[in-house]
Amino acid sequence: APAFAESYGLGREALPEEIAAWDLDVSPDGTGLPPGSGSVEDGEAIFAEACGACHGVFAEGVGNWPKLAGGDGTLANEDPVKTVGSYWPYLSTTFDYVHRSMPFGNAQSLTADEVYAITAYILYSNFIVEDDFVLSNDNFTEVEMPNADGFFVDDRAETEYPIWSGEPCMQNCKDSVEITMRATVLDVTPEETAEEAAPAAEEAAAEPAPEAA
Amino acid sequence: MTQDSKSGTSRRAFLRGTLAAGTAVAGAGMARAAGPDPLITEVQPWAQGLGDGVDATPYGLPIEFESDVIRRNVPWLTADPISSINFTPIHALDGTITPQGCAFERHHSGAIELAKPDYRLMVNGLVEKPLVFTYADLERFPRENHVYFCECAANTGMEWAGAQLNGAQFTHGMIHNMEYTGVSLRTLLEEAGADLSGDKWVYVEGADASSNGRSIPMEKALDDVLVAFKANGEALRKEHGYPVRLVVPGWEGNMWVKWLRRIEVMDGPVESREETSKYTDVMEDGSARKWTWVMDAKSVVTSPSPQSPITHGAGPLVITGLAWSGHGRITRVDVSKDGGMTWETARLAREGENKALTRFYLDTEWDGSEMLLQSRAMDETGYVQPTKAQLREVRGLNSVYHNNCIQTWHVKENGEAENVEVS
Numbered sequence: 001a002p003a004f005a006e007s008y009g010l011g012r013e014a015l016p017e018e019i020a021a022w023d024l025d026v027s028p029d030g031t032g033l034p035p036g037s038g039s040v041e042d043g044e045a046i047f048a049e050a051c052g053a054c055h056g057v058f059a060e061g062v063g064n065w066p067k068l069a070g071g072d073g074t075l076a077n078e079d080p081v082k083t084v085g086s087y088w089p090y091l092s093t094t095f096d097y098v099h100r101s102m103p104f105g106n107a108q109s110l111t112a113d114e115v116y117a118i119t120a121y122i123l124y125s126n127f128i129v130e131d132d133f134v135l136s137n138d139n140f141t142e143v144e145m146p147n148a149d150g151f152f153v154d155d156r157a158e159t160e161y162p163i164w165s166g167e168p169c170m171q172n173c174k175d176s177v178e179i180t181m182r183a184t185v186l187d188v189t190p191e192e193t194a195e196e197a198a199p200a201a202e203e204a205a206a207e208p209a210p211e212a213a
Numbered sequence: 214m215t216q217d218s219k220s221g222t223s224r225r226a227f228l229r230g231t232l233a234a235g236t237a238v239a240g241a242g243m244a245r246a247a248g249p250d251p252l253i254t255e256v257q258p259w260a261q262g263l264g265d266g267v268d269a270t271p272y273g274l275p276i277e278f279e280s281d282v283i284r285r286n287v288p289w290l291t292a293d294p295i296s297s298i299n300f301t302p303i304h305a306l307d308g309t310i311t312p313q314g315c316a317f318e319r320h321h322s323g324a325i326e327l328a329k330p331d332y333r334l335m336v337n338g339l340v341e342k343p344l345v346f347t348y349a350d351l352e353r354f355p356r357e358n359h360v361y362f363c364e365c366a367a368n369t370g371m372e373w374a375g376a377q378l379n380g381a382q383f384t385h386g387m388i389h390n391m392e393y394t395g396v397s398l399r400t401l402l403e404e405a406g407a408d409l410s411g412d413k414w415v416y417v418e419g420a421d422a423s424s425n426g427r428s429i430p431m432e433k434a435l436d437d438v439l440v441a442f443k444a445n446g447e448a449l450r451k452e453h454g455y456p457v458r459l460v461v462p463g464w465e466g467n468m469w470v471k472w473l474r475r476i477e478v479m480d481g482p483v484e485s486r487e488e489t490s491k492y493t494d495v496m497e498d499g500s501a502r503k504w505t506w507v508m509d510a511k512s513v514v515t516s517p518s519p520q521s522p523i524t525h526g527a528g529p530l531v532i533t534g535l536a537w538s539g540h541g542r543i544t545r546v547d548v549s550k551d552g553g554m555t556w557e558t559a560r561l562a563r564e565g566e567n568k569a570l571t572r573f574y575l576d577t578e579w580d581g582s583e584m585l586l587q588s589r590a591m592d593e594t595g596y597v598q599p600t601k602a603q604l605r606e607v608r609g610l611n612s613v614y615h616n617n618c619i620q621t622w623h624v625k626e627n628g629e630a631e632n633v634e635v636s
Binding site for chain 2: 008010011012013014018023027028029063064065066075077078079080084088089090093096100101104107151152153154155156159160163164166168169171172175176177178179180181183186188189
């Protein structure tokens with residue numbers, strides 16, 4: 001280990017129980033997985049109870065809530081559907097995220113076995129495993145995600161910066177300019193009157209002053 | 214306050230009045246008063262009576278006439294307002310420092326309330342000694358002060374497919390710029406005896422339910438990342454991470470983890486949800502860029518703009534806006550009034566600061582004709598802000614994040630402006 005310039009002697013040593021309580025992250029190679037297991041069958045019941053209201057009983061999504069399944073082969077489409085099955089590169093992320101941050105509004109309420117079961121069910125919903133599959137810390141890294149090779153590291157330094165650098169055009173840069181699209185045609189900006197973009201003075205006058213709120 | 218006193222600042226009334234006046238004085242230089250102004254000739258109540266005492270407002274808010282200078286959200290953008298975004302009213306601000314009270318928010322499980330006595334920060338992983346700090350511990354380390362912009366990776370993201378939202382607040386308002394006080398991340402890593410080798414990574418996460426965990430390469434962690442507890446002179450606002458957040462200069466806002474609770478030194482990236490499912494940029498062929506951390510050079514004219522129309526008729530006009538770059542300093546901003554056919558170099562209010570907002574002005578004379586206003590930023594690396602067409606040519610339409618295209622406002626003869634795309 002490198003030598004350090006100085007130590008301030010601040011803080012105290014973290015206890016193993018404290019690290020175990022907070023350090024829950026799981027890496028793509030399975031580092032961080034807790035011991036445990038769960039089946040598609042158990043996952044279906046747990047998912048319906050804990051997740052289905054927002055994500056749909058088949059993980060297909062309800063309303064604007066995220067779809068967790070479907071969208072295979074749509075990534076190059078006009079409107080790609082990015083789900084665990086169609087987009088996510090690593091299964092570790094599903095376990096890690098569900099375990100720590102789901103259900104929305106009641107996070108960290110699921111046991112490790114329940115998260116294995118839910119993860120198994122999400123795999124099943126994406127046609128990645130059969131209905132008798134049991135996921136555990138032992139077979140976890142054997143699962144192959146369809147879009148595992150779909151990502152590449154930021155290459156803007158090679159593909160963009162060289163072509164968008166240097167002295168830009170200042171005069172006679174193009175012969176003509178036409179308006180090709182207008183925001184007011186879509187008309188999706190929030191506004192309280194039909195006439196103007198939202199923060200107009202008149203509308204503000206109708207709202208309580210901050211001091212009074 | 215009565216409606217009468219408000220009507221003096223009403224934009225529509227103002228517009229009506231000034232357009233009429235503008236016609237009368239066109240080409241005539243300075244306006245001539247039609248008669249004595251009662252605001253001058255009659256004694257006004259504020260010149261006669263008394264104002265508020267110094268005990269009226271222990272911590273003040275803006276005067277009510279400025280009540281339109283507020284954060285706004287766009288309900289259809291997200292499934293609910295908890296994991297959502299709102300927008301800084303950049304169309305109405307000037308200078309570069311964002312008032313904290315109207316600086317945008319982006320949460321994934323809401324703005325949590327975390328008191329200083331309850332605050333703990335853990336440093337663990339590849340360290341000689343895993344540590345727990347209290348808030349009070351953090352205030353005893355040597356401090357730094359820096360001004361940086363925090364721009365959401367999704368700023369302007371709704372505009373990839375076309376001109377959608379009509380106002381700079383909505384198209385470019387997922388940004389704020391503050392002066393931060395804090396401890397360098399390097400100091401805390403050294404205190405724990407972390408392995409600082411160049412191939413190591415630092416995983417950071419927040420105390421909220423979403424955790425917002427992100428992986429940062431060691432080189433950046435040791436360079437300029439701050440563990441900040443003050444912004445613009447005072448404690449962080451609850452919604453901005455009180456009492457402690459990460460400041461990651463020049464890099465996408467998602468990595469500025471709020472309510473920071475844990476820093477883990479690791480052999481590799483976690484590839485968390487926020488760096489796989491989200492904050493990855495789908496290209497035209499369906500493959501996706503990951504780890505697109507830096508926010509490239511960008512600018513926008515904040516006035517005139519759809520929410521800040523020209524209300525004074527022809528004559529002297531201040532065109533102003535903001536420019537910034539995650540690669541360093543802004544060195545130049547050019548402004549076009551004709552949709553990019555010709556450009557003039559604007560005046561920077563101050564020399565560009567490293568990875569911070571820069572204010573530009575073009576002091577000009579408006580002849581009352583239509584304009585297609587654009588701004589184009591250049592940074593110290595020589596990078597020139599591209600057009601949306603140039604970006605689309607490389608990336609397609611579905612990359613969601615990192616839209617730093619040149620924005621066009623169509624300013625009409627009546628002074629109103631609209632978000633448009635041009636050929």
